[in-house]
Amino acid sequence: DAGVIQSPRHEVTEMGQEVTLRCKPISGHDYLFWYRQTMMRGLELLIYFNNNVPIDDSGMPEDRFSAKMPNASFSNLKIQPSEPRDSAVYFCASSFNTYEQYFGPGTRLTVT
Amino acid sequence: DQQVKQNSPSLSVQEGRISILNCDYTNSMFDYFLWYKKYPAEGPTFLISISSIKDKNEDGRFTVFLNKSAKHLSLHIVPSQPGDSAVYFCAARRAFGGSQGNLIFGKGTKLSVKP
Numbered sequence: 001d002a003g004v005i006q007s008p009r010h011e012v013t014e015m016g017q018e019v020t021l022r023c024k025p026i027s028g029h030d031y032l033f034w035y036r037q038t039m040m041r042g043l044e045l046l047i048y049f050n051n052n053v054p055i056d057d058s059g060m061p062e063d064r065f066s067a068k069m070p071n072a073s074f075s076n077l078k079i080q081p082s083e084p085r086d087s088a089v090y091f092c093a094s095s096f097n098t099y100e101q102y103f104g105p106g107t108r109l110t111v112t
Numbered sequence: 113d114q115q116v117k118q119n120s121p122s123l124s125v126q127e128g129r130i131s132i133l134n135c136d137y138t139n140s141m142f143d144y145f146l147w148y149k150k151y152p153a154e155g156p157t158f159l160i161s162i163s164s165i166k167d168k169n170e171d172g173r174f175t176v177f178l179n180k181s182a183k184h185l186s187l188h189i190v191p192s193q194p195g196d197s198a199v200y201f202c203a204a205r206r207a208f209g210g211s212q213g214n215l216i217f218g219k220g221t222k223l224s225v226k227p
Binding site: 004028033042043045048053055091093099100101102103104105 | 146148153154155156157158161199201205214215216217218219221
């Protein structure tokens, strides 16, 4: 298996633009997680899905952030409009039965 | 409120010696604990885990110890190798409740193993 795949690996955008981050989980995994890592706050959970259904989105910072999982093979995280304080590394992870989570390589987002 | 704490942001160890990374938690509802290793520009990689019904789990050079009464776990790496230099994250899973599936991560400890 190729592992969790994220795209793009790097994204540089201007404030106010829409940003879309994509994730393909490991085949057969039933949980998908979106995390954000910053120096100040460390690794924080934004939202997670079980069988494509959002279970907990309490970590989503504000309404500018949204995430969907239309099928078991794909999820996206959108930020609209983006702001400089959204600059961070965004990780997607997947797991089977809520035990070990397997992370993708991350997307480094820079909002100028 | 930080439920999983790694109080040492960094640790430096000589190659061949033991590395001990510590983690404390506050929530007695946690039932499963994990350690992840992260290299720069990569995602965290699962390393080893332990269930709350055990007090020790070993995998090669890596051993995790759990002290439930103290709400403390530690990761021992013996012998340490330069390739072990990375940031290590401790994580815990809640057994019950609305957010059963997610992990709570500590802020990480950067381990440097010097040749």
